[in-house]
Structure formats: C-alpha cells, structure tokens
Amino acid sequence: MKLVLYGISCSGKDTFINTFLTEHSCFKHIHGSKRLSEISNEKYGADFQKLPAETQNNIRKAFVSKLTNMNNIIVDGHYCFPSDNEFETVFSDEDKNLYDVFLYLRVKPEDAHTRISVSDKNKKFKNLCIEEISQWQDKEISELRDICFADHKEFIVLDEDFNLNLQFLNLYISSYPKMTAIETARHIVSQIKEQASNSKKIALFDCDRTITKEDTTIPFFELNNGHNKLLKEIFRGDVYTQYQFWRQQELYKNFSVYPEIKQFTYNNCVLDKLELLKNDGYSIFGLTAGIYNIWKQINGEEDFFTNVIGNNLQADSVGIITDFVKGYVVELLQNDGYEVFSTGDSMCDIYMLEKTGGLIWAPEKVRPIVQKYIDVHSETKIMQYKNNPYKYKGITEVAQCFIHLMNRLIIFL
Structure with a gap:
C-alpha cells in the first residue's frame, strides 16, 4: 500500500507520520521535501527552492518514479503553495497515479498561523493572515477531493487528534480494501x-x-x-x-x-x-x-x-x-x-x-x-x-x- 499525507505547511505532517510509524513499523517514511533537496543537489548542485519551476517539476517527477516499485510507504507531500496572491499547484499526474490512499491532515488555520510565525523554514509564509491560510487549506482539500473521486482514489481527511486518527487508520489498513x-x-x-x-x-x-x-x-x-x-x-x-x-x-x-x-x-x-x-x-x-x-x-x-x-x-x-x-x-x-x-x-x-x-x-x-x-x-x-x-x-x-x-x-x- 502506498500512502501519501498532504497538508499545508506547519500542519504537523512529520509529527503525525512519526506517531503512525510507532504502530505501523512495516511502513517506511519517504521524506518528500528532504528527498527533493537531495536529488536537486545531486543532479544540479543547487538548492531545490532556487531552481526554475520547470526544473523543480522534473525533479518531482523523478522522485515519484523512484517510488513506483516500492510498497508499504508513507510519503509527505504538498499540493500547492501561495504565490503572488494566487496558488502554485505542484501536484502532478504522476502523484495521482502513484498513491493508493490520499490522506490529508487538516489543521485549524489559527494554529497553523501561530506555527508559521515562529518557523524559520516557512518564513516566506509569515505574511499570510489566518483567512489566507484557511483559503490555502480549503483549496487543497476541495481540489484533491475532486481529483481523487474522478480517479477512484481514496481520500481521507484527518484532524488534530492523532490518537483518534491512528485508531481509525489501524482499522482501515487492517481491513483494506474492504473499507474503500x-x-x-x-x-x-x-x-x-x-x-x-x-x-x-x-x-x-x-x-x-x-x-x-x-x-x-x-x-x-x-x-x-x-x-x-x-x-x-x-x-x-x-x-x-x-x-x-x-x-x-x-x-x-x-x-x-x-x-x-x-x-x-x-x-x-x-x-x-x-x-x-x-x-x-x-x-x-x-x-x-x-x-x-x-x-x-x-x-x-x-x-x-x-x-x-x-x-x-x-x-x-x-x-x-x-x-x-x-x-x-x-x-x-x-x-x-x-x-x-x-x-x-x-x-x-x-x-x-x-x-x-x-x-x-x-x-x-x-x-x-x-x-x-x-x-x-x-x-x-x-x-x-x-x-x-x-x-x-x-x-x-x-x-x-x-x-x-x-x-x-x-x-x-
């Protein structure tokens, strides 16, 4: 089974995945952003964020292709990012085709706003207000929902209660694909x-x-x-x-x-x-x-x-x-x-x-x-x-x- 966990920046994806792995040790966590950075430095000798958009997309495709033959993985990913009063979608057809189950970690916008305000890694989003963060999250959920439905992919929105999330996922994974x-x-x-x-x-x-x-x-x-x-x-x-x-x-x-x-x-x-x-x-x-x-x-x-x-x-x-x-x-x-x-x-x-x-x-x-x-x-x-x-x-x-x-x-x- 290939799981992917989406969510806006500072939604707690890494923390959740680490908690998930304590009960599902047969799964391997593939760090999306970390691996993209490694491929970028290996192939181009430059930081991923400093590369042109087209080159970034090529790296993302190369990353996804390496996961095709892997099983029991959970990957953290991003669907889009705020950019110049709009949103830049980084989700691709390769992403859509690769994963079996799309998880989304939904967070209260005010909580994400607080975390972003003290995050050096996400300082480029510090000017976003709570309403803009809410719009970012709503866009990701609504568009992923439509994409997954059309392609017969599972789409499950989780919340901040990691204990309940895990209880549900334990049931879901143990009975897969019955609960799809x-x-x-x-x-x-x-x-x-x-x-x-x-x-x-x-x-x-x-x-x-x-x-x-x-x-x-x-x-x-x-x-x-x-x-x-x-x-x-x-x-x-x-x-x-x-x-x-x-x-x-x-x-x-x-x-x-x-x-x-x-x-x-x-x-x-x-x-x-x-x-x-x-x-x-x-x-x-x-x-x-x-x-x-x-x-x-x-x-x-x-x-x-x-x-x-x-x-x-x-x-x-x-x-x-x-x-x-x-x-x-x-x-x-x-x-x-x-x-x-x-x-x-x-x-x-x-x-x-x-x-x-x-x-x-x-x-x-x-x-x-x-x-x-x-x-x-x-x-x-x-x-x-x-x-x-x-x-x-x-x-x-x-x-x-x-x-x-x-x-x-x-x-x-």
Whole structure:
C-alpha cells in the first residue's frame, strides 16, 4: 500500500507520520521535501527552492518514479503553495497515479498561523493572515477531493487528534480494501440489484434535510446527552470522508434512546418527486449517511423506499457511506445500464447529484459551501427544485407537481 499525507505547511505532517510509524513499523517514511533537496543537489548542485519551476517539476517527477516499485510507504507531500496572491499547484499526474490512499491532515488555520510565525523554514509564509491560510487549506482539500473521486482514489481527511486518527487508520489498513469507497459502493449496488424490481430505473434519495425537514441526528444526540458542538466540529468545512463518519459512529455507537419519529415533518416537494418516480416504475432507495436505525423505523411506518441503506457499522452491513460512496453507487449502476435519479441537500450528496444531473434541495437556507461548489464548477449538471423558496444561483430549476397539496385539498373537500 502506498500512502501519501498532504497538508499545508506547519500542519504537523512529520509529527503525525512519526506517531503512525510507532504502530505501523512495516511502513517506511519517504521524506518528500528532504528527498527533493537531495536529488536537486545531486543532479544540479543547487538548492531545490532556487531552481526554475520547470526544473523543480522534473525533479518531482523523478522522485515519484523512484517510488513506483516500492510498497508499504508513507510519503509527505504538498499540493500547492501561495504565490503572488494566487496558488502554485505542484501536484502532478504522476502523484495521482502513484498513491493508493490520499490522506490529508487538516489543521485549524489559527494554529497553523501561530506555527508559521515562529518557523524559520516557512518564513516566506509569515505574511499570510489566518483567512489566507484557511483559503490555502480549503483549496487543497476541495481540489484533491475532486481529483481523487474522478480517479477512484481514496481520500481521507484527518484532524488534530492523532490518537483518534491512528485508531481509525489501524482499522482501515487492517481491513483494506474492504473499507474503500469503491468496495462499499459495490456492496451497496449488489443489495440494490437484489431488492429492486425488474425495472432498470433506480431513484436514490438522501434522507436527513431532504425527506425530513429536520436533521434526525440532532434529537438523537440530545436524547443521549451527546454534544452537538462536537458533531459540528467533526464535520466542519462540510468534509464527509470515512474518518468523519467513523468518528460520528464512535460517538453514538453506545446510544440507546431513539427519538419519536412523529416529531419529524416531511418535505412535501421532495415527496411529490418520489411519488412521481414510483408511478413511473422507479425502485426507490433511501441512501443515508445519517442514523440508519431512525430511517429504518421511518420507512417502516411511511413506506417511502424499497429499502433504506445507511451507516450501520455495528451490524457491519455496508461499511461507511460517504460522499464518494454515494457517487460511486450511481456510477456503478449507470455502468450496468440503469437509469438513475438522485436528490439530496448537501456536499455529502454532491457527487451523487453530479453523476445523475440530480435535484438539490436547499433546507431553510442556501448552503454557502454548496453555492461555492456551483460557482467553481460552472459545468455542473446539478439542478434544483423550482418550488423551493431558497434558490442556488447558476443552476437550472425544475418544476414539480403538487401531489401532496392536491391530496390534502381532496381530503379537505
């Protein structure tokens, strides 16, 4: 297995890797910047940083080529650097093709700012403010995320808690490739095919804040004395990789009190679309990264879906559902000739929606990070519900029939 760990300067990559090696001695640490400097001096007799950009890129390619036949390595790397009010990307196709798993060590921008301010090695970044450091990190995460998804590479964002990072990686590495997004998606697709009708039409519905107006996770945490602030911290920046959902599962795996589902209200506009698809011969599946047992109960009473598939790690049913998994489920179904519709509300649904030209719902307000995604991805295929009072700029609106409103009027009359 070839691992690479990315992160902005002073994010703690070396410290983390040294900690990682104490539990994974079979891995060898390849020091990216150190090795680049050695190649530079050996071949050009000059410091790497003083060489022209083209020569630096050639050295990076030579470095990557030397790792091709090596196994069980972990390499520290950089994706880009701030340069003249912009960013210079140093990530290459050779990097993309070499590694199996892309790890990203995310750090709080204010912490990185403090470390950079006292680092002689990184003195060229001392003029960066906290907001600029945040932009640097956000750019790296969002672009690596897109690259890895498109190339079927694993992308996992870690955080400052090295102990939890290692607990997760121990599980991940020991079960590799079972926990990978593509393998999880294959397992889910197998279930869908078994449970779907003879039709080659599949509809995938996100659940929380799409079918329900509420996030059912919130009362679940409150009932079990959980800390919602911690949950928000885990998913800060709308990052939805295996690590974040594993941490969520660790928080609630011992919770036993479930909310009364009668407290939840349903999104009639989305349910209208669901009914139309049912009438058109689609098999409907709830694909949730939320609390599986809650949605299993909801579906038992409401019969929205053919089945609910979700994060139920205690039963070791389908692995961890992430943004990548949702996207790959669509891709695999489409590759097998299925017509697929999807709808959702958040960045966790983006790749699923992108693959289908699906409909996004804005719950209570437009999500700024989704709007940013749309702004950056001008070629997006995602559309939105015309009847939603909250609209994203730059994407097509699709009208819906008012089935549930009509049913209420019929009952009233």
